[in-house]
Amino acid sequence: MVEGISNSSPGVTQRIPFCYVIYVPTIPALRKEFAELLVSCGLIGEAIKIFEDLELWDNLIYCNCLLGKKAAAVELIKARLSEKPNDPRLWCSLGDVTNNDACYEKALEVSNDKSARAKRSLARSAYNRGEYETSKILWEAAMALNSLYPDGWFALGAAALKARDVEKALDGFTRAVQLDPDNGEAWNNIACLHMIKKKSKEAFIAFKEALKFKRNSWQLWENYSHVALDVGNIGQALEAVQTVLNMTNNKRIDTELLERIVLDLEGRTSIIESESCRTTHNLNRTNNTCAKDLPVESVHVSSPEESIMGRSRENEHLMEFLGKILQQVVRSESSADMWGLYARWLKCKGDLTMCSEALLKQVRSYQGSDLWKDRDRFKRFSYASLELCKVYTEISSSSGSRRELFAAEMHLKNVLKQAEGFADMEEFRDLQACLDEVKTKLQSGPVAT
Known part of the structure; x- marks a missing residue:
């Protein structure tokens, strides 16, 4: 299309009917779009010629930076500044190329403190230096000048979060999703902030939105x-x-x-x-x-x-x-805690036999040389052992078999023998009481067939 602008064929008489069919932008706008397309394709050299011809200095500076020609970019900016010393955009471009905050401050000076771009650049520099409170204030000032900038609201939220200003951070991320509802990262941050504030309902809604874009x-x-x-x-x-x-x-x-x-x-x-x-x-x-006082038809x-x-x-x-889920986990993860949870689920389902097997695996997971030296580990081990013996007792009561009671007695005797060093603990006394209860049941219980 750009090349066809200067072609003599086809003639005007053939072209002019089509001007009513489609919207054709102005020739400079069309050439600019073509140059930007060239940049996206990596054809920087061709794009530079068009930008230079159209006198689009910001785009030209950007292309020089892409090519690594920072000296050429600085020279071009200074040449333009000699003609327009009060152009805040040129001062901001010089600051971008030289990474010098003084240029942004000069841009604010020549713009009477109205350059949103300069304030955004100063805010980013402060954030990178770790001056989060300063960055937050600068972002607030920048967004007051130009509020229709979603990335700016997100950056304000990030700076406020680093400065531990939760309310301002929440406001920043909320304004970001108002302008850009597809910003999954902002939705995620909103949800996390609601979690910090203990607002579970609001966090739940925000997470549902975030998961639409970050699944x-x-x-x-x-x-x-x-x-x-x-x-x-x-x-x-x-x-x-x-x-x-x-x-x-x-x-x-x-x-x-x-x-x-x-x-x-x-x-x-x-x-x-x-x-x-x-x-x-x-x-x-x-x-x-x-049944005594009313007709049968009225009962429902x-x-x-x-x-x-x-x-x-x-x-x-x-x-x-x-x-x-628990079955999926225990097939790959053999931790004691997971076997304990699986056993509790089996007990809720009424499968006491499988529950006893899961508890036995939990007990075995705790066993080891460190067990008899670690008091916390022994607490967990003794709790699992008590649960195992309770299930053994329930199985024995329902089936009339004494085999499970003998298994419980043997297990408790072995544990108490090895756990003499924990005799001062309440868990040790609970195990002893459980053993006494099992012995009583064995003495009074029915003979196994």
């Missing part, structure tokens, strides 16, 4: 999982945990978060079971009354029961989802 960041998914759990959305938290596991090949495991989820679901299960028992009892009483299922059934189904679905 490949496992750190973002991990933060999202914590906030989702804080707002009570266990399903979203589990989905985020599974995404993190898949993205990191099961290497990034947040045990504390999984423990919170297990604890939450255990509590929900307990509440639903107790409410279900109360509702069933009340329903039976109502049915008995209805109460809405509280429907509500409990709905919550029960939801809880069941979440438990299944959690189970898939």
Whole structure:
């Protein structure tokens, strides 16, 4: 198109009807766009000729800098300054090339403190020197002159965050996403700031926006999982945990978060079971009354029961989802804490045999030469041992077998024998009490067939 401007063929009579068909910019604007296209393709030399012909000095200076010809760029700027000494853009360009803050200050002087570009450049220099408070003030002044600059609001938020001004940082990042809603990094920073302020609902919404543009960041998914759990959305938290596991090949495991989820679901299960028992009892009483005093047609299922059934189904679905994640983890991660969580999940599901196997693996994970020297490790070991023996006792009570009781007795005796150095600890006394209870059950229990 640019080359065709000066061609004599086709003639004007053939060209002129097409001027009503499409929008054609002015010739200088078209040539400038062509030169910028050349720069993007790496044809800097060709672009320089066009910029020089159009007297687009900023673009010409930029091209010289790209070619590494800083001396030529400085010479060009000084030549222009000799003609226009009060042009703040030229002073800013000289500051960019020489990396000299004095040039930006001169630009502010000749512009009567109205050069937004100079203030932005000074703000960046202050940030790079670690003067975050100064950078924040300069960014505020720059954005007051030109507020329609998304990168500037983001930079203001970053400087304010470094200066520990959370409110100003939040305002900066919020203004950035108002101008550029696709800025995933800004959404992420907004979410993190809301987390700092303990505003989980706002953080949850911001993280959802950030994940639209940064779905490949496992750190973002991990933060999202914590906030989702804080707002009570266990399903979203589990989905985020599974995404993190898949993205990191099961290497990034947040045990504390999984423990919170297990604890939450255990509590929900307990509440639903107790409410279900109360509702069933009340329903039976109502049915008995209805059977005596009212026609059969008037008896119907109460809405509280429907509500409990709905919550029960939801809880069941979440438990299944959690189970898939825990199974995925224990197949690749054999830490004691994960075996403990897996055992708790199996117990909620009612599978006591598999639960005892998981607890046994947890106990074995704690064992080692360091166990009998580390009091904290012994605490965790003794807790796992007690849980294992409780499950053994439950299995024995339900099946009538004494084999599990003998296994519990043998385990407790071995532990107490080796843990004599911890005799002053409460955990040691708990193990002793558990052993006495197991012995009592063995003496009074049925004979195994």
